[in-house]
Amino acid sequence: MAAGALERALGDIVGARDVLRGADVCAPFEHDWTGRFGARARCVVRPADTAQVAAVLRACRAARVAVVPQGGNTGLVGGGVPRGGEVVLSLRRMAALGEVDATTGQLDVGAGVTLAALQAAARAAGWAAGVDLAARDGATVGGMVATDAGGHQALRHGTVRARVAGLEAVLADGSVVDRRSGLMKDNAGYDLPALLVGSEGTLGVVTHVRWRLVPALDARVTALVGLASLEEAAALLGVLRRRLPSLESAEFVLEPGLRLVLEHLRLPPPSPVPAPVRVLVECAAAHDPTDELAAALAAAGARDVVVGVDRPDRERLWRLREAHAEAIAAQGVPLKIDVGVPLGRLAEFAAAVPGLVAACEPSAQAILFGHLGDGNVHVNVVGADPADERIDEAVLRLAASLGGTVSAEHGVGVAKARWLALARSDADLAAMRAVKAALDPAGILNPGVVLET
Amino acid sequence: MAAGALERALGDIVGARDVLRGADVCAPFEHDWTGRFGARARCVVRPADTAQVAAVLRACRAARVAVVPQGGNTGLVGGGVPRGGEVVLSLRRMAALGEVDATTGQLDVGAGVTLAALQAAARAAGWAAGVDLAARDGATVGGMVATDAGGHQALRHGTVRARVAGLEAVLADGSVVDRRSGLMKDNAGYDLPALLVGSEGTLGVVTHVRWRLVPALDARVTALVGLASLEEAAALLGVLRRRLPSLESAEFVLEPGLRLVLEHLRLPPPSPVPAPVRVLVECAAAHDPTDELAAALAAAGARDVVVGVDRPDRERLWRLREAHAEAIAAQGVPLKIDVGVPLGRLAEFAAAVPGLVAACEPSAQAILFGHLGDGNVHVNVVGADPADERIDEAVLRLAASLGGTVSAEHGVGVAKARWLALARSDADLAAMRAVKAALDPAGILNPGVVLET
Numbered sequence: 001m002a003a004g005a006l007e008r009a010l011g012d013i014v015g016a017r018d019v020l021r022g023a024d025v026c027a028p029f030e031h032d033w034t035g036r037f038g039a040r041a042r043c044v045v046r047p048a049d050t051a052q053v054a055a056v057l058r059a060c061r062a063a064r065v066a067v068v069p070q071g072g073n074t075g076l077v078g079g080g081v082p083r084g085g086e087v088v089l090s091l092r093r094m095a096a097l098g099e100v101d102a103t104t105g106q107l108d109v110g111a112g113v114t115l116a117a118l119q120a121a122a123r124a125a126g127w128a129a130g131v132d133l134a135a136r137d138g139a140t141v142g143g144m145v146a147t148d149a150g151g152h153q154a155l156r157h158g159t160v161r162a163r164v165a166g167l168e169a170v171l172a173d174g175s176v177v178d179r180r181s182g183l184m185k186d187n188a189g190y191d192l193p194a195l196l197v198g199s200e201g202t203l204g205v206v207t208h209v210r211w212r213l214v215p216a217l218d219a220r221v222t223a224l225v226g227l228a229s230l231e232e233a234a235a236l237l238g239v240l241r242r243r244l245p246s247l248e249s250a251e252f253v254l255e256p257g258l259r260l261v262l263e264h265l266r267l268p269p270p271s272p273v274p275a276p277v278r279v280l281v282e283c284a285a286a287h288d289p290t291d292e293l294a295a296a297l298a299a300a301g302a303r304d305v306v307v308g309v310d311r312p313d314r315e316r317l318w319r320l321r322e323a324h325a326e327a328i329a330a331q332g333v334p335l336k337i338d339v340g341v342p343l344g345r346l347a348e349f350a351a352a353v354p355g356l357v358a359a360c361e362p363s364a365q366a367i368l369f370g371h372l373g374d375g376n377v378h379v380n381v382v383g384a385d386p387a388d389e390r391i392d393e394a395v396l397r398l399a400a401s402l403g404g405t406v407s408a409e410h411g412v413g414v415a416k417a418r419w420l421a422l423a424r425s426d427a428d429l430a431a432m433r434a435v436k437a438a439l440d441p442a443g444i445l446n447p448g449v450v451l452e453t
Numbered sequence: 454m455a456a457g458a459l460e461r462a463l464g465d466i467v468g469a470r471d472v473l474r475g476a477d478v479c480a481p482f483e484h485d486w487t488g489r490f491g492a493r494a495r496c497v498v499r500p501a502d503t504a505q506v507a508a509v510l511r512a513c514r515a516a517r518v519a520v521v522p523q524g525g526n527t528g529l530v531g532g533g534v535p536r537g538g539e540v541v542l543s544l545r546r547m548a549a550l551g552e553v554d555a556t557t558g559q560l561d562v563g564a565g566v567t568l569a570a571l572q573a574a575a576r577a578a579g580w581a582a583g584v585d586l587a588a589r590d591g592a593t594v595g596g597m598v599a600t601d602a603g604g605h606q607a608l609r610h611g612t613v614r615a616r617v618a619g620l621e622a623v624l625a626d627g628s629v630v631d632r633r634s635g636l637m638k639d640n641a642g643y644d645l646p647a648l649l650v651g652s653e654g655t656l657g658v659v660t661h662v663r664w665r666l667v668p669a670l671d672a673r674v675t676a677l678v679g680l681a682s683l684e685e686a687a688a689l690l691g692v693l694r695r696r697l698p699s700l701e702s703a704e705f706v707l708e709p710g711l712r713l714v715l716e717h718l719r720l721p722p723p724s725p726v727p728a729p730v731r732v733l734v735e736c737a738a739a740h741d742p743t744d745e746l747a748a749a750l751a752a753a754g755a756r757d758v759v760v761g762v763d764r765p766d767r768e769r770l771w772r773l774r775e776a777h778a779e780a781i782a783a784q785g786v787p788l789k790i791d792v793g794v795p796l797g798r799l800a801e802f803a804a805a806v807p808g809l810v811a812a813c814e815p816s817a818q819a820i821l822f823g824h825l826g827d828g829n830v831h832v833n834v835v836g837a838d839p840a841d842e843r844i845d846e847a848v849l850r851l852a853a854s855l856g857g858t859v860s861a862e863h864g865v866g867v868a869k870a871r872w873l874a875l876a877r878s879d880a881d882l883a884a885m886r887a888v889k890a891a892l893d894p895a896g897i898l899n900p901g902v903v904l905e906t
Contacts, residue, residue, distance in 0.1 A: 103691035103796045126695055148640040159638055161647070162615065175880035183793040185612055185827040185861040187601040187651045188869070188876045189903055190885045194614070194647035198640045215698050238556035242579055245668050245698070245739055286698055292739055340636040343556045374638040408638040416641070423641045427628035431892060432643045438891035439884060450642055 006063045010045045010087070013055040018046040018093070029070060029088045030081060034333070036386060037078030037414065041068070044088040050168060050176060050207045053089070057205065057444070058174035060087055066447050069201035071143025072114060074135040076336060077413025079200045079449045080143065091142045094207060100125035105213040106165050106182045111142025111206050118211065127213035130157040134325065142206045148198035150409030155241075155373030156248040156284075157214055159409070161197045166210035169196050171203075172440035180210040195435070200411050201446040203439045217246075217284035221293050222314040226275030226304030230347035233279050237343065237372055239300035244292060246285040250373040251321045253278050254350065257328075257367040257380075261320055264327035270320060273304040279372055280321050282314070324369050328380045334367075335381040337392055339399035340408035343375050349402055350377070356394040357381055364391070376408040396422055417452045459516045463498045463540070466508040471546070473497040482523060482541045483534060487786070489839060490531030490867065494521070497541040503621060503629060503660045506542070510658065510897070511627035513540055519900050522654035524596025525567060527588040529789060530866025532653045532902045533596065544595045547660060553578035558666040559618050559635045564595025564659050571664065580666035583610040587778065595659045601651035603862030608694075608826030609701040609737075610667055612862070614650045619663035622649050624656075625893035633663040648888070653864050654899040656892045670699075670737035674746050675767040679728030679757030683800035686732050690796065690825055692753035697745060699738040703826040704774045706731050707803065710781075710820040710833075714773055717780035723773060726757040732825055733774050735767070777822050781833045787820075788834040790845055792852035793861035796828050802855055803830070809847040810834055817844070829861040849875055870905045 011019045020026050021043050031038030042065060047053045060067045066086040073080055082088055091111040097118070098108035105127050109118055115136040119129045133139065133151035143149075145167065149160045157163070166180040169192075179193050196204050227233050233252055240247050253261075255276045262269060270278070281297075283289035290309055297305055308314040328334050341349045350368050357366040364384035370377040379395050392415075396406045400422035407416055407423075421429060429451075436443075436451060447453045464472045473479050474496045484491030495518060500506045513520045522542045523533040535541055544564040550571070551561035558580050562571055568589040572582045586592065586604035596602075598620065602613045610616070619633040622645075632646050649657050680686050686705055693700050706714075708729045715722060723731070734750075736742035743762055750758055761767040781787050794802045803821050810819040817837035823830040832848050845868075849859045853875035860869055860876075874882060882904075889896075889904060900906045 101691075101797070103687045103694075105691070105694055148644070150638045150640075154638055158615070159640075161644075162611070171880065171884060175883065176878075177881045177884060178878065179881070181793075181795060181856050181858060183795065183828055183858055183861065185603045185607055185824070185829045186793050186858040186876075187603075187612075187862060187864055188858045188860040189865060189873055189881070190648060190656070190888060191601070191614075191651050192881065192884055192888075194650070195643060195888075197647070198644050203643070215695050217698060234556045238554075238558070241556075241558055242668050243739065245670060286696065286745055287740065340634075340639050342634060342636065344554070371638070375636055376638045403634050405634060405636055405639040405641045407641040408636065409640060411640055412642060420642055423639075425629075425631065427624065428630045428632070428642070428645065430628065431624060431630060431645055434891040435643060435645075435648075435888060438887040 006059060006065060007043055009059045010043065010056060013059065014045055014047050014052050020044040029073065029090060032073060032075060032078060032081050034076065038081040039084035041082040041088040042085050044090055046090045046093050048093050050170065053170045053205055053207055054174040054176055056089060057170055057172060061172065061442055061444050064442065066444050068446055069205045071111065071140035072138040074138040075143065075147065075413060076410045077415040079411050079413030083414065083448055089205065091140065097121050100127060100213065104182055106210055108180065109141045109209045109211045111140060111208065113141045115139050115141065115144060122213050123216065126216055128216040130163050130214035131160055134322065141209050141211065145197055145206050145209055146199065146201050147411040150371065150374065150376060152249045152251055152371055154371065155250055163212050164193060164197055164209055165212040167193045167196065167206055168208040169204040169206045172442065172445050180208065182210045200413065200449050202436060202450050203445065217286060219286060219288045220282060220284045220314060221290040222280065222282045222308040222317045223293060223297065224270050224306045224317050225279045225281060225297065225302045226271050226273050227277045227279060230277055230350055233277050233372055234343040234346060236279060236300045236302060240281065240296050243296040243299065244283055246283040246289040246292065248284045249282040251280040251370065252372040253321055253324065253369045257324050257369050258320060260367065261323045261327045264330055265323055271304050271306050275304055280317060321369065328367055328382060331382040333386060335384050335386050335391055337379040337395045338408050338410040339377050339379065339396065339404055339406060341375045341377055341399050341402055341404035345402040346375060349398060352398055353379060353395060356398060357391055360390045360394060374408065412450045414448050417448065417450060459512060459518055460496055462512045463496065463509060466512065467498055467500050467505050471499040482526065482543060485526060485528060485531060485534050487529065491534040492537040494535040494541040495538050497543055499543045499546050501546050503623065506623045506658055506660055507627040507629055509542060510623055510625060514625065514895055514897050517895065519897050521899055522658045524564065524593035525591040527591040528596065528600065528866060529863045530868040532864050532866030536867065536901055542658065544593065550574050553580060553666065557635055559663055561633065562594045562662045562664045564593060564661065566594045568592050568594065568597065575666050576669065579669055581669040583616050583667035584613055587775065594662050598650055598659050598662055599652065599654050600864040603824065603827065603829060605702045605704055605824055607824065608703055616665050617646060617650055617662055618665040620646045620649065620659055621661040622657040622659045625895065625898050633661065635663045653866065653902050655889060655903050656898065670739060672739060672741045673735060673737045673767060674743040675733065675735045675761040675770045676746060676750065677723050677759045677770050678732045678734060678750065678755045679724050679726050680730045680732060683730055683803055686730050686825055687796040687799060689732060689753045689755060693734065693749050696749040696752065697736055699736040699742040699745065701737045702735040704733040705825040706774055706777065706822045710777050710822050711773060713820065714776045714780045717783055718776055724757050724759050728757055733770060774822065781820055781835055784835040786839060788837050788839050788844055790832040790848045791861050791863040792830050792832065792849065792857055792859060794828045794830055794852050794855055794857035798855040799828060802851060805851055806832060806848060809851060810844055813843045813847060827861065865903045867901050870901065870903060
């Protein structure tokens with residue numbers, strides 16, 4: 001197709017005003033917020049509804065032009081920004097929120113709705129979204145479903161996958177799969193929604209989600225537990241998980257990260273007892289869960305425990321975990337590596353990382369923290385060159401060698417496509433490629449993401 | 454391949470003793486327990502491990518002979534018995550149970566382990582399986598995963614899909630996909646396990662499952678609530694779901710079915726107040742949930758409530774729901790139709806079924822009961838010819854026309870393959886066929902199940 005012909009066709013579909021072309025107007029869609037990934041797009045197209053998304057995909061397929069679906073552009077692995085010359089398909093205009101169905105606790109959510117907007121709608125109806133993560137103000141439901149996002153409530157509620165009671169998606173050929181009946185039991189044929197969740201826009205474009213809310217639980221208690229090791233942390237979690245159905249979060253921080261946070265926020269230590277590992281636990285229930293948490297912690301032998309019941313006290317404890325990102329960023333642009341490690345190997349992983357990092361870059365420092373409940377570790381490296389991939393490689397190889405994964409909650413994107421084989425066998429990769437070829441034979445959907453081209 | 458050559462090859466793989474050929478020894482594997490489905494198999498092969506399963510699939514593929522994977526043969530839709538001439542691949546020998554990992558509450562379960570054995574192992578380790586269904590003594594984990602089985606705890610814990618922290622499966626080409634790291638966050642590439650769950654042995658053979666247990670909760674309360682209509686039942690459920698994180702089951706029975714049960718068991722009515730609809734609710738928690746259930750029922754305006762706290766009282770209430778199958782069977786062989794209907798349309802569905810059944814067979818009677826929490830209705834028809842498919846068709850069309858599904862928890866099998874298009878669009882079916890062709894190009898895995906050949 002001649003230059004400009006595709007853009008005219010796209011303009012006929014979405015309206016010329018929603019086909020963006022100039023470098024200035026396209027810039028916010030072309031690079032991720034870290035600046036690490038991105039390139040010029042051919043254009044940015046902003047459909048208003050599912051029919052427009054379908055028509056855009058048909059037009060791009062006819063023109064043999066690749067499409068990069070994009071939500072809130074809060075990703076960290078380059079999965080939602082162009083590699084050069086693609087059409088960026090921004091779903092942000094599809095931001096309609098349906099009514100909450102009071103009998104099922106479900107609602108229809110457009111792909112472009114932000115997590116914060118979904119959380120507010122849920123709260124207004126007396127429910128909760130069941131997912132929370134730091135990028136809530138920008139991250140969209142479509143992007144969260146496309147990456148199977150996690151966050152700190154996955155321990156209780158599962159990843160975003162568990163919130164998807166159904167979805168609507170446009171496949172590469174422009175056909176629309178609509179599975180939004182919201183039935184929690186529906187095993188009529190293959191679960192295509194389950195396949196699309198986490199496929200990062202390479203098998204279809206998620207346009208609407210039937211979101212399953214969770215009960216809003218306002219009786220909460222938070223505790224920060226000082227421990228001697230990550231082995232102790234894993235053992236503690238085992239006891240809490242078995243005894244506390246109200247357990248919602250279990251995060252971990254290590255001494256170097258916490259020290260950075262305390263310095264950054266000019267705060268005293270949370271407890272007079274020094275501890276190399278601290279686990280932040282939160283329980284939420286319809287009744288006050290303080291006593292059951294205290295009993296479970298006592299049964300697990302925890303001694304250094306700081307408890308917060310009122311909201312300000314709970315928020316003070318959470319701040320020590322959540323401020324890691326800003327305290328680290330204050331040291332310079334960090335290298336961020338998201339991995340999963342089986343709980344039983346977490347201590348081994350954490351012990352080995354500093355040496356691996358130092359071997360690549362002696363002046364760099366590794367700060368580890370993350371979601372204990374899921375074995376999800378965020379490795380942050382300060383003082384290293386983000387363009388130097390040796391540290392990424394060493395950390396990913398270590399995680400994989402311990403039975404872990406190269407991506408826990410951020411996704412593969414383009415950043416980790418070359419490392420996917422560390423966590424997946426040849427048989428697995430061959431099956432993924434077969435599925436990709438079956439559903440997107442022309443290879444127009446987000447090429448280079450998940451699977452190398 | 455000459456007759457007998459495949460059998461010899463299979464004997465070399467699993468040992469001649471585990472290749473069954475005579476009509477007498479094969480019979481238990483060739484027909485389902487209702488006698489409605491089945492035919493002669495070419496032979497029955499019983500592998501002992503994953504490598505043998507892989508070798509069997511390679512041999513069958515080379516010989517172009519279709520394979521029917523089979524677990525406990527408790528299915529109701531003909532998905533696990535031969536249509537004529539296939540090799541039945543029985544997974545029952547793969548019945549090893551691993552140790553429970555105390556930090557994650559997970560264990561490795563062979564495909565041939567029965568649900569009852571899994572439940573016992575979970576209990577012994579201080580956990581619970583998170584799934585329960587009537588066929589627990591025969592149904593195997595492999596079959597339950599292959600059908601994404603449901604049961605009466607799905608309201609709280611989800612269907613079997615939610616219990617799968619990972620799995621190992623053999624694909625049609627004999628390659629093995631092993632995803633048993635058990636990481637609850639692992640979005641490295643497509644979630645092939647999620648695609649295999651519910652694919653009924655047509656995309657791969659599940660050999661091992663990394664099962665995610667749930668906390669064992671012994672503080673329980675059960676209530677039977679009399680209501681004027683299914684609309685009231687749906688509204689009640691909405692309130693309970695939002696207020697009670699301890700809610701584990703919400704089943705419904707209707708007056709005709711309950712009357713049959715009371716006559717069959719020679720019991721008096723559970724409450725002096727007549728009611729066309731009764732909802733059986735169970736809460737389970739670490740603390741006594743009686744007060745919170747009572748408060749929620751009061752808030753929902755429920756008046757006719759019978760509560761059971763001690764085990765015998767709870768079991769008496771459950772018996773009224775569970776004895777439906779035997780009370781119905783005492784009337785003659787019933788036609789059993791498993792559908793899902795959105796909660797908001799359930800009353801409409803229940804009101805229309807008797808008329809549809811009578812139009813097909815005036816002397817037949819429809820008894821409806823099921824899992825209110827999931828909109829999962831079991832339609833049982835007594836007094837009709839099970840070979841007459843007009844009633845199936847009428848009921849499935851009705852469910853689909855109300856936005857429901859033709860299979861909620863039993864699966865598609867061969868019984869409903871021709872009705873799948875009632876619940877799935879052309880785009881959906883085309884995508885399913887593309888996935889099937891991609892992963893099983895020779896079409897040897899359970900042909901005719903899910904998708905018509």
